[in-house]
Amino acid sequence: MTVARLTLDPSFVVGPVDRRLFGSFVEHMGRCVYTGIFEPGHPRADADGLRTDVLDLVRELGVTTVRYPGGNFVSAYRWEDGVGPVGDRPRRLDLAWRxxxxxxxxxxEFMRWAALAGVEPMMAVNLGTRGAAEAxxxxxxxxxxxxTAAADLRRKHGVxxxxxxRLWCLGNEMDGPWQIGSRTAEExxxxxxQAGHAMKRVDPSIELVACGSSDADMPTFAAWEATVLEQAYDQVDYLSLHxxxxxxRGDEASFRASAVHLDGYVDDVLATADHVRARLRRTKRIRLALDEWNVWYKSRLVEPEDRGIExxxxxxxxxxxxxDAMVVGNLLISMLRHADRLTVGCQAQLVNIIAPIRTAPGGPAWRQTIFHPFxxxxxxxxxxxxxxALTAPLMTTGRFGDVPAVDAVATLDGRTLTVFAVNRGTEPIPLHLDLRAxxxxxxxxxxxxxxDDPHLSNTAEHPExxxxxxxxxxxxxxxxxxxxHALSFTLEERQ
Known part of the structure; x- marks a missing residue:
């Protein structure tokens, strides 16, 4: 066996850990909201219909920020439909998920839930079928x-x-042809x-996230980011990645090495953003919001148009x-590795929809494998x-060629040092930590x-x-x- 070696020194710093990096995502899609976080009549529901068993798991998960209400759902959403007396609210056909x-x-209701969960809301506005005035x-x-009329309306609604x-998304995946109201980069x-300018006129203290590409495989990737930032650089604070x-998809070794792709994706978006900054001669540096990320068996997806309305x-x-859990842990290592500029993350989604938490309607909630590294x-x-500084034996992948089989990062908090590491190979590998500094x-x-079985999962019948x-x-x-792996050490004070 070849040994992996990790050398750490407190002088070599990436940046501070932003707590917003450990965010999640609640979309009105499938069972994320209904029978997920909200199920009136459930044995564990509170007086407002919020599932307290799910709330307990959300707190245990350590989620800090939650993006809401979408996702594709937001691109045709009328926020006015979801406020005021519940009995007066309309039933609508959601065009995103039919x-x-x-x-x-x-x-x-979401804000009440967020307060109980102890999370910061990240609100998305509809820029698919609506515009600057509604935002x-x-x-x-x-x-x-x-x-004002809108503020007094909220007070009338009992708030x-x-x-x-503080944190607002300017639409969602606006480059995607699947999106209701998709647009060109120029549009x-x-x-x-325009929307960012109007929103900051209402509250200058808010932070805005512009839509980057829906993923790095989009044909307009990088050109989209550059065009959007050239028009909206002064209004926005973040650019999103999904x-x-x-x-x-592809060979299993490449999937186990997915963080190699994320490393390159983040680096490419940062290079594009900094190129625009130089062209515009600005001093502000755009930060990144990886506000949708996860493992997803996407090849199994049944498209909305192929399903009936439910x-x-x-x-x-x-x-x-x-x-899958190892890959999620490795993606978090990659995110920490870019903590100087990547400061918001939202794992999609929180409950039921490719989620760390699963529920049964009227029944239990349980932790999926990916819950634990997160x-x-x-x-x-x-x-x-x-x-x-890391040296490690190589593994061969179809997509990335030869890559290190071990990946790792570390954080230092006072006298507590924590090393996060993965072995993404199929053989055991000794890891030596050099902490002499x-x-x-x-x-x-x-x-x-x-x-011993890397394909094992948790289920409602076998949740542990x-x-x-x-x-x-x-x-x-x-x-x-x-x-x-996560390994913690307490550093002794120097004499």
């Missing part, structure tokens, strides 16, 4: 105290204090600039494996991300997610089949095949 939207759960009015409804939402860039990784269809409720990274990755250290906890193992951390560790 399902019936009852509007029993809307903006103010500015929604900011007014949410963020102004009183004295006296403003929601004070969207102009609209994003990416999903399909275990059934009330609450069970859409893309994938069962995740040990391998929850522990969100809990342990604090302080500052360190830039490691820190002086003395004491071992902490070593968490590991691995299994895949869980975390725990032992004492050490600087000499054997990484099992297809495994995720």
């Amino acid at each position: 399902s019936i939207e009852s509007n029993a759960f809307g903006l103010n 500015a009015e929604l900011v007014e409804y949410c963020n102004l105290a009183d004295g 006296a204090r403003p929601h004070d939402i 969207y860039g102009r609209l994003a600039a 990416t999903y990784y399909d275990p059934e 009330d609450t269809p069970a859409l893309i409720e994938d069962d995740f494996t040990v391998t 929850a522990q990274t969100a809990r342990l990755a604090r302080g500052t991300v360190l830039r490691p 820190f002086g003395g250290h004491r071992p902490g906890e070593h968490l590991v997610l691995a299994n 089949r895949v869980t975390l193992g725990s032992s004492r951390s050490t600087t000499e560790v054997l990484l099992a095949p297809v495994s995720w």
